[in-house]
Each structure stands twice: as structure tokens, then as C-alpha cells.
Amino acid sequence: MSAKPGAATPTYSPKVVGRSRLPIFKDSDLDWSRPDGRGFPQCRPALLQTGAVSSASGSAYAEFGNTKVIVSVFGPRESKKAMTYSDVGRLNCNVSYTTFASPTLGQGTDHKEYSSMLHKALEGVIMMETFPKTTVDVFALVLESGGSDLSVVISCASLALADAGIMMYDLITAVSVSCIGKNLMIDPVTEEEGCEDGSFMMTCMPSRYEVTQLTVTGEWTTPNINEAMQLCLDACLKLGEIMRDCLKQAASASDE
Amino acid sequence: MVGLSIGEQHFVKGGIAQDLRTDGRKRLTYRPIYVETGVIPQANGSARVKIGGTDVIASVKAEIGRPSSLQPDKGKVAVFIDCSPTAEPTFGGRGGEELSSELALALQRCLLGGKSGAGAGINLSSLLIKEGKVCWDLYIDGLVISSDGNLLDALGAAIKAALTNTAIPKVNVSAEVADDEQPEIDISDEEYLQFDTSSVPVIVTLTKVGMHYIVDATAEEESQMSSAVSISVNRVGHICGLTKRGGCGLDPSVILDMISVAKHVTETLMSKLDSEISAAEACEDES
Numbered sequence: 001m002s003a004k005p006g007a008a009t010p011t012y013s014p015k016v017v018g019r020s021r022l023p024i025f026k027d028s029d030l031d032w033s034r035p036d037g038r039g040f041p042q043c044r045p046a047l048l049q050t051g052a053v054s055s056a057s058g059s060a061y062a063e064f065g066n067t068k069v070i071v072s073v074f075g076p077r078e079s080k081k082a083m084t085y086s087d088v089g090r091l092n093c094n095v096s097y098t099t100f101a102s103p104t105l106g107q108g109t110d111h112k113e114y115s116s117m118l119h120k121a122l123e124g125v126i127m128m129e130t131f132p133k134t135t136v137d138v139f140a141l142v143l144e145s146g147g148s149d150l151s152v153v154i155s156c157a158s159l160a161l162a163d164a165g166i167m168m169y170d171l172i173t174a175v176s177v178s179c180i181g182k183n184l185m186i187d188p189v190t191e192e193e194g195c196e197d198g199s200f201m202m203t204c205m206p207s208r209y210e211v212t213q214l215t216v217t218g219e220w221t222t223p224n225i226n227e228a229m230q231l232c233l234d235a236c237l238k239l240g241e242i243m244r245d246c247l248k249q250a251a252s253a254s255d256e
Numbered sequence: 257m258v259g260l261s262i263g264e265q266h267f268v269k270g271g272i273a274q275d276l277r278t279d280g281r282k283r284l285t286y287r288p289i290y291v292e293t294g295v296i297p298q299a300n301g302s303a304r305v306k307i308g309g310t311d312v313i314a315s316v317k318a319e320i321g322r323p324s325s326l327q328p329d330k331g332k333v334a335v336f337i338d339c340s341p342t343a344e345p346t347f348g349g350r351g352g353e354e355l356s357s358e359l360a361l362a363l364q365r366c367l368l369g370g371k372s373g374a375g376a377g378i379n380l381s382s383l384l385i386k387e388g389k390v391c392w393d394l395y396i397d398g399l400v401i402s403s404d405g406n407l408l409d410a411l412g413a414a415i416k417a418a419l420t421n422t423a424i425p426k427v428n429v430s431a432e433v434a435d436d437e438q439p440e441i442d443i444s445d446e447e448y449l450q451f452d453t454s455s456v457p458v459i460v461t462l463t464k465v466g467m468h469y470i471v472d473a474t475a476e477e478e479s480q481m482s483s484a485v486s487i488s489v490n491r492v493g494h495i496c497g498l499t500k501r502g503g504c505g506l507d508p509s510v511i512l513d514m515i516s517v518a519k520h521v522t523e524t525l526m527s528k529l530d531s532e533i534s535a536a537e538a539c540e541d542e543s
Contacts, residue, residue, distance in 0.1 A: 113361050116354065124503025179370070197374035210505025214485070216498035217365045219375025225495060225515060229508055 032180050035191055036065065043175070043187040043235055048156070048246040050163040058164020062156035065189065066146025071156045073164040075136035089131035093119040095140045095153055102145045102190075114150050121154045121174065121203045121213045127167040136166055147189035151176045154203055159243055163250070170205035172212060173239040177201075177228040179218060186231050200225070202232040206240030209233075260476060268480050272465045277477070284521055286472045289413065291532040293421040294540040301422025301451070303536070305414040307472065309404030314396065314414035316422045320441065321393035323384065330373070331383020331391040335364045336398070337411065343403040355407075358501075362408055363398070363415065366457055366488035366497035375496045377456035378419070385427050390441055392424060405474040408486050412459035417533045419456055421540075423448035457490040457497070458526050460518045464506070469514060471521055485511065487518035491526060495519075 038044070044065035053059035056072035063069075079090060095114040118140065126136070138161070140153045154174035161168060178188035179198040188196065198218020204211045216225070260268070271277050281287070287308035296302035299315040323330060337360040339352030346352070369376035383392040396418070398411045426444040463473040463484045470477060478484075483502030490496050495515065500506070 113357065116358065120501075120503070124505065180372075193371065195372050196370050197372050198370040204508075205505055208505060209507065211500070211508055211511055212503065212505045214498060214500040214511060215365075216495060217368075217375075218370025218496070219490070220495040221493075222495070222515060222519070226512060229512065233508060 032183055032185075034185060035189060040183055040185045041231055043239075044189075046239065046242055048159060048243060050159060050246065050250045056160075056164070058160045058162070058166070060156045060159035060163055062152055062159070064146070064148065064152050064187065066144055067149055067152045068143040068146075069140060069149070069152050069156045070143060071138065071140045071153065071160040073136065073138050073157075073160045073166065075164070075166070076131035076134035077137065079133060079135045083135075085133065087132045088128040089126075089133075090135040091119060091123055091126060091128070091138065092135055093122065093138045093140070093157075095142070095150075097142045097145065100144075101142050111149075114153065117150060117213070117215070118153060118157060121172060122157060122161070124212045125158070125168050125170060125172050125205060126161065127169065130167045136161075136164075145190065147191075147193050148176045148187050150174070151187075151201060151203075155239060155243065159246065162243075162247055170207050171240055171243050172203055172205055173236040173243065174201065174203040174213075175232045175235040175239065177231055179220065179224060179228070184224065184228055184231065186235055198224075200228040200232065202229065202236070204233065204236045206237045260479060264476075265480055268477055269466050272468050272470055272477070275468075277470065279474070281472075283468060283470045284517070286525065286528070289528060289532055291413070291417050291529070291536045292539075293417055293533065293536040299418075300424060301418045301420075303414050303417030303421055303533075305410050305417060307406060307410045307413070308474065309402060310406055310410045311400075311402035312407070312410045312414045313399045313401060314411065314418040315399075316415075316418045317395045317397070318392045318422070318424050319395065320385075320427075320443070321391055323388060323391040327380075328388035329384060330380035331393065333364075333368060333378055333380065333383075333394045333396065335360050335367065335396045335415075337363070337400070338397070339400045339403070343400050347400075359398070359408060359411060362459075362486060362497070362499045363396075363411060365499065366412065366459055367396075367415070369496060375490070375494065377453075377490070377496065379452065379455070382452070385441065386429050390427075390429070403475065405476075405478045406461055406472050409459050409461050409472065412457075412488070413529055416453060416456045416458065416529065417536065419451050419453045420533050421537065422451040424451065425449075455490055457488040458522055458529060459486055459488045459497075460521050460525060461486040462514045462518055464502075464504075464510075464514075469517060485514050485518075487515060489519055489522040489526075493519055493522075 047063035049061045052061035053072040059072040061070045093115050151174035158172045177186050177200040178192050178196040201215045203213035290306040292304045295304045296315045300318045301316040304313045337356045339347040339356050341348035367377045428442040430440045462469040463481045465480050482504040486499045488497040
């Protein structure tokens with residue numbers, strides 16, 4: 001990767017994102033202990049860094065435990081001549097996995113829709129009217145897939161867009177929650193995702209306290225959904241603060 | 257898609273705010289649903305569903321296949337949706353691809369449940385013939401013939417009806433063979449097994465227009481939406497899938513309220529669909 005401590009861009013030190021709320025489910029029901037020893041409502045420590053790709057308009061690198069993602073943003077660039085005139089900007093998203101991203105070579109087919117899901121998450125938050133006739137390209141590359149890949153990609157993409165100076169209504173943060181039996185765990189790793197009974201992925205704008213994208217699979221009772229939503233909102237607010245700190249640090253470092 | 261003038265837009269939004277939509281319905285009323293099963297004789301199961309002006313056909317074909325190495329004790333289900341250009345001229349060529357893949361993804365999410373199989377509408381283990389060797393592959397195809405809004409609900413209902421209509425031939429695994437050889441299978445022509453569809457969920461799409469939500473939006477109401485949430489609820493009242501569409505942000509309390517409204521609407525919709533499907537099946541048996 002790019003800058004190491006001591007160089008122009010300081011490495012953002014990981015901070016344990018912990019919840020102060022007590023979990024609603026009783027600890028005595030625990031029949032699943034998390035592989036990395038976290039509590040159920042505890043997210044992985046996040047490492048966020050901007051300016052990872054110097055040739056891009058904006059870029060960001062995110063490391064959430066074993067999930068490592070790099071996103072670069074190119075644009076606004078002239079739209080291809082074949083495309084019709086449009087008085088709002090266009091967004092083009094692409095999410096790809098490296099061949100070494102997962103322990104087994106080759107990927108499952110369920111990652112093809114990540115590009116369109118990233119597009120849907122970003123299109124509501126970017127002010128497209130500010131760059132008419134042009135296209136903004138967002139390319140995400142998952143270097144290592146350690147669980148909650150799409151959430152990390154979305155958060156990292158919004159950081160990269162902020163780094164590129166694209167106008168947005170707010171930063172967006174995404175968090176996912178897995179349901180295994182009676183337990184809800186936030187920010188699941190690959191092993192937990194492989195045997196989950198349900199998954200809940202939420203993308204929200206922390207400052208405006210609005211949900212922009214919500215995807216739920218599996219069977220959920222209404223109290224579980226309430227609990228999952230509350231967990232996600234808490235985590236999104238905290239992650240939003242961490243992203244803001246990262247951007248402020250990058251901005252102040254470039255001022256020096 | 258015919259564009260709406262400013263006056264028409266105000267009329268649609270104002271009507272929804274007053275609980276009186278342009279076709280006279282209340283906010284939470286569905287258009288009349290018409291179900292016909294057995295429309296495609298070559299398929300194992302098929303159904304045609306018309307909700308107002310929206311007309312979709314779903315067909316289920318079962319083929320013998322090999323279970324995947326990651327899940328050797330389960331069959332496979334694949335959902336494909338095709339938006340035909342007869343519905344909208346923009347659907348021709350590559351135009352309808354994005355909508356088709358979005359619909360297929362939402363339906364797959366609702367039908368197959370979590371990774372462990374919890375909450376699945378279709379029990380994949382029931383599709384197994386011989387572990388690790390032979391299983392049924394279900395190909396569910398949806399075709400949109402005419403589009404007047406609320407495609408996802410119509411496709412969900414059509415798939416539910418098609419699965420109820422599906423008859424999978426009975427298979428006899430003949431002769432014990434060595435582990436690395438394919439076993440011989442004998443597909444019966446006479447005996448069929450009906451699919452168990454008691455846990456297939458229905459999908460309800462709630463469209464937010466202004467400050468209120470409506471159920472079963474027509475195409476012109478959908479053009480005025482700020483966002484839409486499609487919620488799939490099964491017979492027990494559990495949420496089997498949720499997808500939010502549209503770029504506008506929603507307050508979390510609004511989403512939770514939508515979920516309770518969807519559960520309330522599902523009760524009537526589920527019973528209506530069940531009666532329509534059984535009536536259609538009875539009609540088909542008579543003819």
C-alpha cells in the first residue's frame with residue numbers, strides 16, 4: 001500500500017468501535033462464540049486511509065479485520081460520445097474481486113450484483129446536478145474477502161468520493177448484521193456469513209439519520225428487525241465519525 | 257412511459273394524501289388479482305397473474321442435475337426474469353436487463369432465505385435425490401408481458417401460483433453403484449409429487465409518495481415515488497426478505513412502520529391469493 005507512518009499521509013490508527021449499549025439478548029443463550037473473540041454488538045477495528053491511489057481523482061483504502069478493500073474514483077470525466085446528452089451526471093460503479101481474495105480460487109456468483117447494489121447506494125447521496133454531461137467512475141477492488149464485503153465497499157466508496165471532492169448530501173456508512181439462531185451479531189466474518197440464518201445490511205446517512213438502502217434476507221421476526229436496525233444505526237453513527245476524522249486528518253496533513 | 261404534467265402530478269399526490277387514488281382505490285387496496293395456472297403445458301408448473309394492467313407469466317421447469325460441492329445435500333434453484341419489449345419498448349435489447357436482474361435478485365432473496373436455509377420458501381433439501389450425486393435443478397422463469405406498476409408483487413404471486421401448480425416426477429434411484437459413478441435413475445412418467453408451497457412468502461411493495469405509503473402502485477403512481485420498500489412476509493408473519501428501492505433516504509421509524517403495515521396487508525393478500533390459486537387449480541382440473 002502507499003504511505004507508511006512517518007511519510008506525508010499519516011496512517012490512521014485503528015480504533016475499536018465498541019457499543020456501550022447492553023445487548024438485549026441474554027448472555028446465557030450464547031451457543032455461538034465469535035471466531036475472533038468479539039462480543040456480539042462489537043464491530044471489527046477499522047483502518048481507513050485516503051489517497052491510496054495517487055493517479056485517481058480520489059481513492060480510499062479500508063481494512064476491517066480481514067476484509068481489505070481499495071476504491072478509486074475517476075471523474076467527473078467526459079461521458080462517452082455514444083451516450084445521450086444528460087443534464088445530470090452519470091455514475092458508473094464496478095466491484096471486482098481479486099483472484100486471491102478468498103481462500104478458494106474463484107468466486108461465488110453472488111458477487112455480480114454488488115456493482116448494481118453499490119450504484120443504488122451511491123446514487124441517492126451524490127448530487128448529480130453538479131456535474132452534468134459527465135460521468136463519475138467508481139471502481140472497487142476487494143483485495144481480501146473476510147466478511148461483510150459489500151458494507152465495507154460502500155463505506156470505502158463514500159470516503160473515496162469525498163476524497164475526490166464529488167459533492168454529496170452526506171457521507172454514507174454501511175453495516176451488516178447476521179442472525180444465527182437467536183443471536184444477532186454485527187459485522188460478521190466469512191465463517192459467520194456462511195451459516196447465518198439471516199442477514200441485514202443497512203446503508204445510512206449518519207448526519208441526516210436516514211436509511212438509504214436496506215437489504216434483508218432470511219427469516220426475521222419484527223423484534224429482531226428492530227434490534228438489528230438499532231444496532232446498525234449505532235454502528236453507522238460511530239463509523240461516520242471515524243470517517244470524518246480520517247478526512248479531517250488527511251486534509252490537515254496536506255495543509256502542513 | 258407517458259410523462260405526467262405538473263397538474264397531473266399534483267392530482268396523483270393530492271389524491272394519495274386524501275386516501276383516494278386516481279382509480280378510486282384506498283391507499284392499502286389491491287387491484288383485482290386474476291390467476292390462471294397450467295398455462296404452459298411443457299413446463300412442470302406455470303401460472304399467469306394479472307394485477308390490473310400488469311400481466312406476468314411464471315414457469316417452473318425441473319431438470320436432473322448435480323448438487324454443488326459446497327452444499328451436497330441441497331437441490332438448486334435459479335430465478336430468471338425477462339422483461340419483454342411488448343411491455344415497454346425500452347425493454348428491447350439490453351434495455352430491460354437492469355430491471356430484470358434487480359427483480360430476479362429480489363425474488364431469489366425472498367425465495368431462498370438465509371445461507372443456512374432458514375426462512376426459505378422452497379425447501380432445497382426436498383429437491384435432493386441422492387446426496388452429492390443427483391438432485392433436481394429448478395429453473396423459475398418470469399416473463400413480464402405488460403407492465404403497469406407493481407411488477408415485483410405480481411411476479412411473486414405468479415411464482416407462488418406456479419410452484420403450487422408444479423408437479424415433479426417421482427424418481428427411483430436404481431442399483432447401488434460405486435461412489436464415484438453416477439447412479440442410474442429412473443424418472444417415472446406416471447407418478448408425480450406436488451410441491452409443498454405452504455412456506456412460500458408473498459411480496460408486498462409499499463411505495464412512498466409524499467408523506468403516505470400506498471400498496472400496488474400503478475405505473476403513473478410509481479413515477480411519483482420517492483422510495484419503495486418491498487417486504488416479503490410468510491404465512492407465520494415473519495419477514496423473509498426486504499429490499500429498499502429508490503434513492504431517497506427514509507427515517508428508520510418509517511421503515512419499521514412500513515413493515516407493520518406490510519404484515520397487516522399480507523394477511524388479506526395471502527388469503528386472497530390462496531383462494532384465487534385454488535380456484536384456478538380447480539378450473540384447470542375440470543378442463
